[in-house]
Amino acid sequence: MQLLEKRFELPVLPDRRYWTPEYLASISKTIRELKLARQAVILAHNYMWDPVKEVADFVGDSLGLSQQASRTEAKTIVFCGVHFMAETAAIICPEKLVLLPELKAGCSLSSSITVEELRDWKALHAGAIVVSYVNTSAEVKAESDYCCTSSNAEKVIRSIPPHKKILFLPDKFLGYYLAQRTGRDMEIWQGQCHVHAKINARDIDRIMEAHPYADLLIHPECGCVSSCMYRALQGLPGQPKTYFLSTEGMTRHVRQSKATEFAVATEIGILDRMRKENPDKHFIPVNENAVCEFMKTITPESILRSLEEMVHPITVPSRVAHKARLAIERMLALT
Ligand code: SF4
Missing domain, CATH: 3.40.50.10800 (NadA-like)
Known part of the structure; x- marks a missing residue:
């Protein structure tokens, strides 16, 4: 199954000419004050711009950020990552307000598969266990048995009874890597991240x-x-x-x-x-052009606006969230 059509539009990188040390110091100060006033926590992915990581309470990968979201006592989570990550936080913490500073923060890998495509694929492999990389929409997670991140993907695959066939999605490179590492019978979805693929x-x-x-x-x-x-x-x-x-x-x-x-x-x-x-x-x-335009849409300015206007709240319908939570909890249990 070859995914040839382009399913995403790349955002333009922000203009950073104004990010002087004085400007960044001033905007960071305002962000920290507002963060206290809003009882918010700022979580930032490793791929964010440096000034974004500077104002974050926690910096990490998808798994680390999910764990932090599940532990925080803050009322509001400002999620400096991409859309599926904020959705994951909203699923884990339904009682909290999860804000994504920029709605253009999508993900080419997550766009590689839709829930309809997953349902069709499952129908071709009845009885197989579905393992979704965390870079997927909430709806795709809800159709999956397990979620995983690159930190715990091998552990998740090895935890599945050996006689079971596995459908792994959406990243083909990670899928081939896992199949080689574990020797498991795996069908692999042909998705990819445009940044890592190059x-x-x-x-x-x-x-x-x-x-x-x-x-x-x-x-x-x-x-x-x-x-x-x-x-x-x-x-x-x-x-x-x-x-x-x-x-x-x-x-x-x-x-x-x-x-x-x-x-x-x-x-x-x-x-x-x-x-x-x-x-x-x-x-x-290894490749200095490996820049994720989606991640880079989050800027100190968008965080400030997010805290000022409490935008953009990310919610997941409860029916989808309930099913997706099971797959995510299995992932968190295997860390
Ligand atoms: S680096 Fe790739 S997988 Fe990660 S958010 Fe960007 S597009 Fe998605």
């Missing part, structure tokens, strides 16, 4: 030639995953030390590793955090 094996070769001693950190959504995994499994001479990790796994790895140089194959927003947390280490993006 990180290919040629990028890896070019970067590793220039930095042969760097640890190579690859997000399993990347287009280079299959070939890099094959090479890593072959243990070819000169093969860099290769690690397939979620963004949170990457930040943990660089903190603990004795290496001083790291080639990073994922959205480049994560590098700001790595550099800040590890000033004595050197980080190289």
